[in-house]
Amino acid sequence: MPLFRRRNKAINKIPSVNAPIAYMEEHKDAKITGNLKETTDFIIKLLGENGDFLMREFHVFGQYPATMFYFSQMVDPSMLNESILKPLMYTPPHIQTEQLPPERLQDVLLNNALYHSNCQTESLLPSLVKGILRGETIIAVEGLKQAFLIATRQIDKRGIEQPATEQVIRGPREGFVETIGTNLSLIRYRLQSPELRVAQMDIGRKTRSKVAICYMQGLTNPELVDEVNNRLKRIDVDAILDSGYLEQYIEDNQLSPFPQVQYTERPDKVVANLLEGRVAILVDGSPLALIVPTVFNQFYQTVEDYTERYLLMSPIRIVRLVALMFSLIFPSIYVSIISFNPELIPTEFAVAVAGGRAGVPFPAVVEVLIIEISMEVLREATIRLPQQVGGALSIVGVLIIGQAAVSAGFASPITVVIIALTTIGSFATPAYNAALALRLLRFPLMILAGIFGLYGVMIGLILIANHLLSLKSFGVPYLSPLVPGDFQGMKDLLIRGPLWWSNKRPSFLYPLDRTRNSGQSSTSTHEQSENALDPAKFQGGKEKS
Amino acid sequence: MEQTRQVTVTQAAAVLVSTIIGVGVLPLPLFAVRAADSGAPLVTFFGMLIAMVGLLLITWLGMRFPDRNIVQYSEAIIGRWLAWIGSGCIIVFFAVLTSLTAREFGEVVVTSVLKTTPVEVTVIVMLVLAAISSRNGITTFAYIHMFYMPLLIGPAILIVALSLKNADILNLEPIWGNERKDMLGGTVTIAALCQGSFILTMVIPAMRRPKKAMRASFWGMLIAGGLYVTIVIATVAVFGAEETKKLLWPTLELAKATSLPANVLERLDAAFLAVWVTAVFSTLLSSYFLTNQAIAFLFRLKDHRMFSIFLLPFVFLMAMFPKNIVQMYGIIMQVGRVGLVLTIAYPGLLLLVAILRKKRGKPLGSSKSG
Numbered sequence: 001m002p003l004f005r006r007r008n009k010a011i012n013k014i015p016s017v018n019a020p021i022a023y024m025e026e027h028k029d030a031k032i033t034g035n036l037k038e039t040t041d042f043i044i045k046l047l048g049e050n051g052d053f054l055m056r057e058f059h060v061f062g063q064y065p066a067t068m069f070y071f072s073q074m075v076d077p078s079m080l081n082e083s084i085l086k087p088l089m090y091t092p093p094h095i096q097t098e099q100l101p102p103e104r105l106q107d108v109l110l111n112n113a114l115y116h117s118n119c120q121t122e123s124l125l126p127s128l129v130k131g132i133l134r135g136e137t138i139i140a141v142e143g144l145k146q147a148f149l150i151a152t153r154q155i156d157k158r159g160i161e162q163p164a165t166e167q168v169i170r171g172p173r174e175g176f177v178e179t180i181g182t183n184l185s186l187i188r189y190r191l192q193s194p195e196l197r198v199a200q201m202d203i204g205r206k207t208r209s210k211v212a213i214c215y216m217q218g219l220t221n222p223e224l225v226d227e228v229n230n231r232l233k234r235i236d237v238d239a240i241l242d243s244g245y246l247e248q249y250i251e252d253n254q255l256s257p258f259p260q261v262q263y264t265e266r267p268d269k270v271v272a273n274l275l276e277g278r279v280a281i282l283v284d285g286s287p288l289a290l291i292v293p294t295v296f297n298q299f300y301q302t303v304e305d306y307t308e309r310y311l312l313m314s315p316i317r318i319v320r321l322v323a324l325m326f327s328l329i330f331p332s333i334y335v336s337i338i339s340f341n342p343e344l345i346p347t348e349f350a351v352a353v354a355g356g357r358a359g360v361p362f363p364a365v366v367e368v369l370i371i372e373i374s375m376e377v378l379r380e381a382t383i384r385l386p387q388q389v390g391g392a393l394s395i396v397g398v399l400i401i402g403q404a405a406v407s408a409g410f411a412s413p414i415t416v417v418i419i420a421l422t423t424i425g426s427f428a429t430p431a432y433n434a435a436l437a438l439r440l441l442r443f444p445l446m447i448l449a450g451i452f453g454l455y456g457v458m459i460g461l462i463l464i465a466n467h468l469l470s471l472k473s474f475g476v477p478y479l480s481p482l483v484p485g486d487f488q489g490m491k492d493l494l495i496r497g498p499l500w501w502s503n504k505r506p507s508f509l510y511p512l513d514r515t516r517n518s519g520q521s522s523t524s525t526h527e528q529s530e531n532a533l534d535p536a537k538f539q540g541g542k543e544k545s
Numbered sequence: 546m547e548q549t550r551q552v553t554v555t556q557a558a559a560v561l562v563s564t565i566i567g568v569g570v571l572p573l574p575l576f577a578v579r580a581a582d583s584g585a586p587l588v589t590f591f592g593m594l595i596a597m598v599g600l601l602l603i604t605w606l607g608m609r610f611p612d613r614n615i616v617q618y619s620e621a622i623i624g625r626w627l628a629w630i631g632s633g634c635i636i637v638f639f640a641v642l643t644s645l646t647a648r649e650f651g652e653v654v655v656t657s658v659l660k661t662t663p664v665e666v667t668v669i670v671m672l673v674l675a676a677i678s679s680r681n682g683i684t685t686f687a688y689i690h691m692f693y694m695p696l697l698i699g700p701a702i703l704i705v706a707l708s709l710k711n712a713d714i715l716n717l718e719p720i721w722g723n724e725r726k727d728m729l730g731g732t733v734t735i736a737a738l739c740q741g742s743f744i745l746t747m748v749i750p751a752m753r754r755p756k757k758a759m760r761a762s763f764w765g766m767l768i769a770g771g772l773y774v775t776i777v778i779a780t781v782a783v784f785g786a787e788e789t790k791k792l793l794w795p796t797l798e799l800a801k802a803t804s805l806p807a808n809v810l811e812r813l814d815a816a817f818l819a820v821w822v823t824a825v826f827s828t829l830l831s832s833y834f835l836t837n838q839a840i841a842f843l844f845r846l847k848d849h850r851m852f853s854i855f856l857l858p859f860v861f862l863m864a865m866f867p868k869n870i871v872q873m874y875g876i877i878m879q880v881g882r883v884g885l886v887l888t889i890a891y892p893g894l895l896l897l898v899a900i901l902r903k904k905r906g907k908p909l910g911s912s913k914s915g
Binding site for chain 2 (some may be wrong): 257340343453457462466469470479482
């Protein structure tokens with residue numbers, strides 16, 4: 001193993017530096033001198049101690065000494081062998097390679113020898129190191145003042161699967177994966193338009209995560225794109241491990257329980273939002289894209305609303321909205337009616353409730369709080385447990401504990417029903433982060449209900465509503481298009497209007513091009529449609545022939 | 546301070562509607578019936594006309610100075626010191642109005658729903674709510690009103706509609722009323738219930754098109770006034786004039802007397818009152834916001850937020866001043882009449898002087914850039 005011995009010798013000779021970042025800062029402008037030894041030393045000082053770092057010395061065309069550097073687990077070895085090492089070692093038959101001057105050598109290597117499409121030259125030493133860290137391969141040749149950076153990265157990634165959190169019955173089945181390249185290709189594949197722009201930047205001093213900002217040139221308001229860029233540029237942290245980190249740095253109000261940025265793992269949803277005039281942000285290593293600006297109604301809309309027919313999906317959307325309200329106010333209304341205004345409910349029912357509560361020692365608010373908290377514990381446990389056990393636990397929890405609590409006189413049956421409805425209601429909300437906000441807010445509401453009854457619930461709701469009304473996401477009022485009123489937008493608020501009906505993009509995003517479709521392209525405009533297979537036509541034809 | 550022109554005509558109208566409809570709706574039929582028996586709807590209508598005149602004066606004045614509010618243009622019209630007195634009076638008056646509204650609703654809640662809760666608690670809760678919300682800018686303020694307006698009109702219409710099955714048209718006749726004891730007094734009292742509409746003086750400078758302010762005030766008054774008259778008609782039609790005189794909050798009794806079809810809720814009063822919290826809140830917010838903004842502009846403060854909390858103890862103490870409900874309603878009537886002078890005569894005077902001295906605000910072109 002002469003290769004390894006040599007490498008080890010070289011590495012042993014040169015001590016590695018203790019503060020790599022500082023060392024790189026110090027030699028920010030260090031250039032390749034043409035002396036291969038110096039280049040090698042610089043790189044080894046920084047990376048030589050790593051077990052997965054490889055350095056391979058060879059001779060280009062059998063005469064010029066050269067060295068290749070890479071991280072062995074980040075590159076595609078067969079590509080390295082076949083399309084880089086082989087053409088460099090073999091002398092191309094049609095080219096005179098004896099005694100080339102350095103400039104000519106570089107030209108020949110780049111233009112005639114290397115069989116690789118993505119190949120750059122680079123003269124700064126720190127950039128070489130960064131390239132190696134990204135998974136590229138560096139080839140430095142004795143005498144050349146520039147080294148070659150070849151994109152040989154190959155990272156193992158998971159296949160494209162169905163999105164785990166946003167499943168649909170009707171609609172595309174693809175979800176984002178971790179690598180940003182794949183995700184961008186998924187978006188481009190759906191949006192084959194020259195208007196789609198992808199701006200890239202690196203965020204995170206240590207992780208140097210690639211962040212891509214996608215928008216539609218000529219459609220998205222440029223001010224929005226600038227603001228997104230500015231907010232992202234201001235971020236100075238050492239690590240961005242997921243788009244969730246970014247979200248917390250760019251949102252408008254960090255104290256609000258309500259999410260002001262939407263995330264999704266569906267490429268089709270990203271494309272739909274880009275086409276409305278929003279901006280999508282993707283982070284390398286995260287399967288969730290961020291979409292800004294976000295308004296509240298996005299949290300109860302799903303992709304399926306648009307893929308299925310509007311007449312059927314409109315009531316379903318309203319059901320979802322009802323579920324959302326359930327998850328927020330149901331327990332507190334129950335508490336206030338039971339403990340303050342039992343006269344509101346019909347007498348027969350009131351008697352039944354009283355009968356159920358006869359053995360329960362606590363006031364309603366305490367009872368509901370206990371059951372609610374145990375429900376939250378149960379829910380958290382189900383999420384954390386391995387999948388095989390989780391199912392069993394939820395059955396045990398819901399059926400057995402609920403039943404046992406009632407028969408032990410610990411809770412009344414109505415309470416269990418209410419809590420169950422609340423929990424199911426919060427599951428029906430498509431956006432997990434919005435459901436989470438409402439789930440948490442119902443606890444203060446319950447306490448207010450326990451103190452002030454319906455009056456307290458209203459006070460709590462007014463506080464929440466006022467907060468929502470004052471909230472903004474990138475300047476867009478959070479409750480748009482309801483407040484401030486926008487008739488066009490309301491067609492897609494409570495109900496999902498027919499596609500040809502909502503022919504304008506949302507006005508609160510101020511897109512440069514407002515028209516979405518001509519409003520004429522559907523058969524529902526009636527004029528042009530013709531009964532192609534009308535039986536009358538064909539029977540008439542048969543008689544004639 | 547945030548002075549972006551974002552408020553639309555609809556929002557301005559919504560501000561007016563939800564400001565005018567408030568806790569005053571609860572005793573409204575009582576005031577009307579006391580004045581003129583079965584002529585109550587007519588009295589209410591006249592009250593609305595007076596309020597309309599006041600509102601028109603304010604709107605006219607505001608449109609003359611489209612980029613300034615009343616504190617600012619009164620200085621331009623009648624000079625700094627006189628204007629200081631006028632603005633000071635307005636501030637004090639609306640602080641008092643805020644406290645009385647909070648107290649009135651506190652009494653309603655304590656009397657009918659939370660019987661064991663001290664009135665101080667309900668009052669302070671409402672005031673804190675208004676104080677927190679008045680820290681927002683004028684745009685959010687308009688959004689809040691816009692959002693709550695359907696929540697005020699919906700239940701009121703529902704109650705009226707449901708009560709119609711108990712209504713008797715005979716109760717409304719003669720429409721001129723049998724004994725018109727205090728027609729003028731009643732009219733004035735009812736007009737005084739609409740004093741919240743003074744908030745328009747703060748809204749106009751934030752309107753996108755102040756030229757259309759007149760339309761906003763017309764529609765706002767029409768909707769709110771229409772609702773007032775409807776509620777009085779419904780109450781008198783259901784209870785009759787004599788019965789209504791014995792009820793402290795006839796509108797609440799109206800809610801009590803109705804029930805939803807299919808027996809979903811047996812009684813509506815508690816639910817109605819709960820929903821009515823929003824109505825009271827929006828009225829309270831308007832007067833609190835007005836006081837707060839007026840102080841900020843009077844002292845030329847950059848930020849009105851600081852005062853919203855600072856104002857709270859004063860308003861609360863004033864709210865606790867009346868000893869009981871009877872005394873409170875006495876004070877409300879007195880204050881209301883004084884207020885009418887302030888909210889109608891003072892702007893009227895300003896308008897007159899402005900016309901005589903040919904004072905006029907900058908046309909809007911220059912300030913539209915923002």
